[in-house]
Amino acid sequence: MKATVRILALLAVAGLAHAEAPVPDAGFATSWVQQAYIGRHQALALAVDAFATASHGFCAQPGADTLATARSGWQSAMLAWRNMDGATGGPIVLERTGRMIDFRPTRVKDIEKRIAAGDGVDPHNVSVRGLSAAEYLLYGEAAPAAQLAKLKNKARCAYLVGSAERVAADVHQLDAGWTLYAEQLGGEAAFFRNNLLPETIGLMLSGLEGAIRRLPRVEEAEPSAWPDWRSGITKAALAAQLDGFATAYFGPKGDGGLASFVAAQGHTAVNTKLKTQLDAARAAIAKLNADQAKQTEAQQTAVRTSLSALKQTIAGELAPALDIVLGFNDSDGD
Numbered sequence: 001m002k003a004t005v006r007i008l009a010l011l012a013v014a015g016l017a018h019a020e021a022p023v024p025d026a027g028f029a030t031s032w033v034q035q036a037y038i039g040r041h042q043a044l045a046l047a048v049d050a051f052a053t054a055s056h057g058f059c060a061q062p063g064a065d066t067l068a069t070a071r072s073g074w075q076s077a078m079l080a081w082r083n084m085d086g087a088t089g090g091p092i093v094l095e096r097t098g099r100m101i102d103f104r105p106t107r108v109k110d111i112e113k114r115i116a117a118g119d120g121v122d123p124h125n126v127s128v129r130g131l132s133a134a135e136y137l138l139y140g141e142a143a144p145a146a147q148l149a150k151l152k153n154k155a156r157c158a159y160l161v162g163s164a165e166r167v168a169a170d171v172h173q174l175d176a177g178w179t180l181y182a183e184q185l186g187g188e189a190a191f192f193r194n195n196l197l198p199e200t201i202g203l204m205l206s207g208l209e210g211a212i213r214r215l216p217r218v219e220e221a222e223p224s225a226w227p228d229w230r231s232g233i234t235k236a237a238l239a240a241q242l243d244g245f246a247t248a249y250f251g252p253k254g255d256g257g258l259a260s261f262v263a264a265q266g267h268t269a270v271n272t273k274l275k276t277q278l279d280a281a282r283a284a285i286a287k288l289n290a291d292q293a294k295q296t297e298a299q300q301t302a303v304r305t306s307l308s309a310l311k312q313t314i315a316g317e318l319a320p321a322l323d324i325v326l327g328f329n330d331s332d333g334d
Contacts (some may be wrong), residue, residue, distance in 0.1 A: 093199075
């Protein structure tokens with residue numbers, strides 16, 4: 001918590017928003033973050049808690065039904081994270097939550113060594129913890145049928161529980177940070193409001209780039225090139241990540257969010273173009289075959305192209321319309 005406060009303060013001082021960029025007032029800034037960001041964080045917190053509970057339940061009574069419940073809990077948690085990662089901000093970036101809970105590639109040999117030694121999850125090694133480690137334990141190397149017998153090993157199941165609990169702890173580490181961030185946006189000092197739009201718009205670009213990278217190029221498409229190759233949830237993950245962007249930009253109900261601020265600045269045409277492109281991207285994702293092995297190059301190209309179009313409009317039209325100099329690159333949301 002103290003680290004978050006300290007880094008937030010440094011970010012406020014160091015961040016350089018364009019001098020002529022419109023600055024949201026305290027009312028809009030706090031309302032937008034509470035509805036479009038903190039709401040998604042709360043959904044993520046509920047999902048990771050449910051996954052931790054399901055993991056405990058499975059290890060207490062290992063069986064096909066409880067394993068299915070644990071996998072369902074993992075998928076809900078992962079999709080809630082993908083939704084959050086579609087447009088991050090505030091304490092998520094400062095705490096590097098994505099690296100903590102979704103580091104890839106997962107170091108499966110190191111996980112196996114720790115299990116064999118009876119060691120728990122290493123909180124300092126991101127490659128052997130988090131949702132990606134839990135995915136490996138629940139699905140294996142894309143061999144879900146073989147995992148029930150393996151997870152009856154107590155040390156292995158304990159590692160699954162430890163991974164789920166560590167994810168929950170990492171997410172709840174952000175609770176106070178989000179509360180603080182909202183308070184700072186509504187405070188007398190304008191530091192955070194001055195940097196709100198450059199930071200969040202830059203991170204929207206990062207989220208869209210992250211979605212594009214979930215579809216490896218055909219020439220790279222060995223199984224390990226897919227972030228979700230073990231669980232096979234690429235299509236759902238893409239949809240969730242895009243929905244996160246949509247919530248941040250257009251609001252939870254599609255009639256607010258950053259778009260309302262943009263419209264108030266006289267740029268409804270940009271909103272209209274982004275909405276059209278958002279619909280096109282959603283349609284392209286809907287046409288993807290859920291089975292990654294059966295996705296065609298044309299389907300994948302359509303998704304990449306539609307997501308890239310959104311990025312181009314945000315960087316090339318939205319940011320200039322608001323006189324914003326973007327201070328984040330596409331990798332800053334990792």
